[in-house]
Amino acid sequence: MSETMSETGSEIRVGLIGAGYIATWHADALSATPGVRITAIVDPNESAAQGMAHAYGARAFTSVEEMFAANCCDCVHILTPPHLHEEIAVNCLNAGLHVLVEKPVSESADATRNIQSAADSAGKRFHAGHNFLGLPSYTRMKAAMQSGDYGRISGCEVTWALPLAPLRSGPYNLWLLREPKNLLLELGPHLVAFAQDLFGDIQMMRAEASKPALLPGDDPRPQYIRLLAQAGGVEVTFTISMVETVDDRSVTLRGSSARARLDFAQDVLIVERENPSDLIVNPLRKQLDLSRQHLWQGAKNAAVQLKSLNTQNPYGRSFRGMDAAIYGDLSANKPQDARFSGASAVKVMQAIDDAIALLPAEVLTVKAPAVQTRQPKPTAMVIGGTGFIGRALTRRLVADGRDVRVLSRGRSGPFPDLPDNIETVQASLHDLDALTEAMKGIDVVFNLAKALETTWADALKNDVGVATRIGMACEKAGVKRLVYTGTIASYDMSDPGQQITEDTGFPEDMTDRNLYARSKAECEKQLLKLHRERGLPVVIARPGIVVGAGGPLQHWGIGRWHGAGAVRIWGHGRNILPFVLNEDIADGLVRMIDAPVEGQSFNLIGEPMLSARDYFDAIHAELGARIRFAPGNLYAFYAGDALKYALKKYALRRKGVIRPSLADWKSRAHFSPFVNTKPKEMLGWQPETDRATFVQKAITQANLMGF
Template identity: 60%
Template sequence: MSKRTRVGIIGAGYISDWHADAIQATDQAELTAVVDNNLAAAQEFAAQRGITAFGSVQELLSAGVVDAVHVLTPPEYHRAVSEECIAGGLHVLVEKPVALSASDVEAMVSAAEGAGVQFAAGHNFLALPSYQRLKALKESGKLGRVSTAEINWCFPLGPLRSGPYGIWMMCETRNLLLELGPHLYAFMQDLFGEIEILHLQTSKEIALPGGGTRPQGWRILARAGGVDVTLNLALVETYDDRSVVLRGSSAMARLDYAKDSLVVAGVNTSDLVLNPLRDALGQSVGYLREGVVNAARQLTSLNQKSPYGLSFRGICDEVYGALGAARQVDARFSGASAIKVMRAIEDTLALLPKPVVHAKPTGTPNPTALVIGGTGFIGRALTRRLAENGTHVRVLSRGKTGPFDDIADKVETVAVSLRDAEGLEAAMQGITHVYHLAKSEDKTWAAALENDVAVTERIAQAALNAGVKRLIYTGTIASYDLSDPQVTITEATGFGEDMESRNIYARSKAECEARLMKMHHDKGLPVTIARPGIVVGAGGPLQHWGIGRWHGAGAVKIWGDGRNTLPFVLIDDVADGLILMAEHDAALGESFNLIGEPMLSARGYFDAIHQKLGARIKVSSGPLGLLYGADAVKFFLKTKVLRRGGLSKPSLRDWKSRAHYSPFDNSKPKEILGWAPEDQRESFIKAAISDAGLLGF
């Protein structure tokens, strides 16, 4: 039996879970380590997986616990990290985009060849079972001679409309194609060979906060191996069509690589009467077969074999199978293939028009307000409203830039870790008001205590040490029990004593509030708490999960029957409310529910979208009892079968609260702060829907 390869993951972000699951499902691989500059994130990931955490690649190399690594860092670090690992004698699999240029990929591949280690490109969709069937079908000649192909990535890209705008993909127009393009170009190169780029057309430009635009439509004409290929990227709110269509002289094949399904439409020899019937029945049987197979596969694997998950399993099977057999990795994932893909992307990017450079305003900000989480939806609106009012702002962000270039004379962005107590205190020097809008996305209560509650306490202590006049913290109305339509919620309602039965986000926010108020009473922390409702307006997403569970841009299962009035509030009204909390002494030590005037139910909201935007979104009721039951089964399987710990136990009350059955009384912020949320229905709909850019165009 061949030796199992010990594998480490470098980068503990979102994609790391997919890689880890695939590695652990691969017979010839063993997940042993994770590396992240954020050691706490690495340790949390390691604890869930039973592996070792490291804070640097050098520590990993020195420990000698891995034979190979998956490089999952942001793309600008791929080359440096890969070459460091290659120099340390490790095999490397690099997520797409493999690097930022063809010359970088060539250097990485050359380094691997020189060190005698394996290099693999993370073009994961090429590992799908349905894609391998498509390729075999094409090579068998059963499609006839293929003349044209269409490769599509039509899938909404939320950050274009609602951020975050500071992530690598959003920093430059070219990064969009570098991030998404490798999927399409890898298909084209693997199916047809050398690529020649003929034409590029971009469309549906969207304006970004701070200046600049990004295209949401890309149409690329190419030729590869004698086949005319059209590549389409549509990043607006659109029907999910991630497909490869091959048109041959005998048949047409359509691969849906997001669903791992392949359907073929071919000619038949029936007469004119039966021909269309046989054609339609043949395709129907094909779709039925693919759907049944995929449903059965996911059901029996507890959703561990979703199409996306299968793609990572497939690449891991090939990469570690090749290592175990001491052979070259399949050409789909080879360095040579990665070089060709990157060259074709570079040729396409060379056709992009030069970006318009917007001059930044001159002047140096003199901030007196600090916004933590200022690049998020609420944070952006608050920062801009503060600047409009003449208050200069310091924004804490993970990066050194933010979406405020057009007001750079009033807003500065600084990068400070929320785990750095000294850095936080330094960032608060000269600051009178701190707005804490940051939140963490945690799967376990232990992680929430570390990433949300401890962070909030650290910020509060820094504010005390720096002598700020007011700390405004944003909690959430989700912490309330909203399951009873007979109970009207006010700030005096309280959250209840059994928060352990609530979802982790609601429980964590409630715990943060409790600890802040304790610091207010014990240490004199000058804190005010805001709890915004369902926030809508320009810069917010169409697919708002406070309303329901979305299935793409065109269908939503609302929480409950969707007929009760929801606690909507406009984003600009939230920003105004937060500012008023800082200005009024009467707000000290108080909490305020920022809920707009009663306007729309969930169904009324989607009716208004249809009326104003012409888009009829399919709405279905979400039976909360059944959703709770399904959640309880998942909890049992995750804890008893998959042995995952620290998860929040489902509760029916928690599920009912998602429907926001309980109405709100918003009189407190209006009476104490003079807050005046929009009270005219048509004006509300205009701001929340007509002018909100929900569909991206």
């Protein structure tokens, strides 16, 4: 912090480098931090940078160098993929900026030391984004431990038990899945930072990994990691579980006077103590004390959520606590808070390195991809080929003898075992010329892309605009067939008495429908307009609720999930749902390549099989796992949505808020039955008809639990 800034008390100007998912959490916390103003958003994706910059009143840049030249920041938060952290952090420090680096701050302890060295040389501060150390409940736990309230601490257990869906259903081109060690690099700092801050330097003693998940190409990744360590005379156990499990993200301290358990996912601290009452009253008093604490913590958190209109959940509070500590010290020229200092980050990453060194070599080995013997000669392109349906479709095309070009944001895709048949290319979906170039030599394009936006303006740009642009590129490149994947969600499915066929139209007014349903309907409208007016050879597919291997357990087409063990069904859950196997979807899409069906649409819905209740009963019967489900009152969902709409529009003055619709909520329950005659007659499509086989493929063999 410059002396001038501290004397004048001027605002600290902060830039965010990276405009992905985590950036919003940082931006919201910074916006609530006194004396701080967001002035820059940097992302190579200009649209993402501009959209976020507009939302937070900042300037947008597509490179760090542009931000340097503008001289608009005093500090930056580096929120890019971890393999880019070191270089960007060092460059920013050398440019005279303080840095906060999202965890993991780097890919090794040595790289972290390089960042700290650059900070020391520049006279600037390097902060680690260990946000959970900023939780109010953690601050209370640490203070109580240090004051002796829990007695002498002998043991500590730090747990991260939370399903990691990409391990089983992708996307597989994420940094954290590139190497097995990246899973520990990604999640380990959260756990190790707690122990480092509480007890001091950590000595890793043992590391083990189990329950491997097989990525495409049979490349294993561990889903269960356990580390044994010592720190400050305390035995510490770190547990990371990424299978489908009850959420348990906690720190437990075992002391001579009390056992304290911090649920850092919920910002709840519960302390279990003995009491001096006699043998009869003692157990009652102990349980009453625990009940009182749980009730108080639950009521307090609910009050915070209500008062803040759901803008201060525990995760958001952790970022606010971190930023308050960092920028409070920075503005007052106080020494760095040790919780977030670069020196602590080095020790945390050294402990992670030590743990990785203790893991067996076979756990850390990346299975080498197959050796390429020829260059692919693709005649089919799949846009969205790394997704659930896209992966099955791409492999089906190869099985049918076609080479495939997959359009992806990354340079690699989930097909390491098929280098002779699949090539992955990068092209911006906003660049017509690049899309046209990528389609050279292609006969059929499958567009499975989708954009889940929060405003209609963004949906028009990033979903409807993209779908139309892909259609125009197909025209320019001479593509013979474009298969576009829409959604049955665009229908009004609220009436149990109405059968839905391809002749059933979408509602005339969709302004009160959810953005995904509305946007997909508009995409179809624009593509069919291109077909009528310019002869675009488009065919539209609308998959139902897609299930099968590679799909998620927590499928939101069925209900609102509360972890892996509980779900509130959309509606009563007794009506038959439009389930369909992923392999049947791939078969239907392939059949659209040569069939004389240009300008037509097909609802790819399987044969009537299961209701939501039947589905969960089948999971219990086949997997031995009972998932608690309850019917969801759609009128209550609608009323709650209406209340949120009123608060957002009139209390928070937000623009573009979607007016709630009862029909939209009822449609989520899929009350209207579908008739799948058209694809069977015109495409020769034959979805699975045997219920037992369907259950085997959709549930038993689908690896829903991850183990």
